Amino acid sequence: MANVQLAKNLRTLRKKYNYTQKQLSSILNITRQAYSHYEQALREPDLSTLIRFSDFYKITLDELVAGVIDADQIQESFPVYQYHLCETEDQKHSICLTDPEIDLIMKYRYSSENDRQIVRGFLKDK
Template structure:
């Protein structure tokens, strides 16, 4: 049985991060076709693969499987890990521009040396 929300989130996260199916397959040590089957809902990844995908995109399993990833560019500081696509209507929600979301996404995908350099440049 297919998890439609999971399939939609996998496609959205991959395209938002500008990865190809081949690149994701290599990162997960699976074939492009196997990953394609997850995105189309033909197959559901096992728990180990789901955990690795969640780690790759810095989201929780719940966010990956259950919550819609709409690409709205809304980030809630208090619920982390941060991810694109979930709107939370409360006083602690910060609305980011597309550029800010892109910068945050690049920072989150950077290695530790690049993160340190970024913090140094921003005098954090």
């Protein structure tokens, strides 16, 4: 029997961050039909796909699989970045970031304005 809560959570998260099923399937390198089946609880993702969902949405596996995710409770200050390896011209709409780049952006976002000025000044010298 499929995990109905997981299906609800996937749908809630996708809609909260304004992704289409096609966009998410492309980001996660699965078919749109497979993703659709996850949201309809017709099929369950394997462990590696669950981990990718968890990493993508920056939530724990437990929250994803068993938690009740309320769209109004998702913090807007911690956005989900669309990232994956850009290999073709048709992926220009994507923001392609590595994990260290995402880490740097998040540290910059939560730093003080003074620290941000120092970083900007340092980068201008390069």
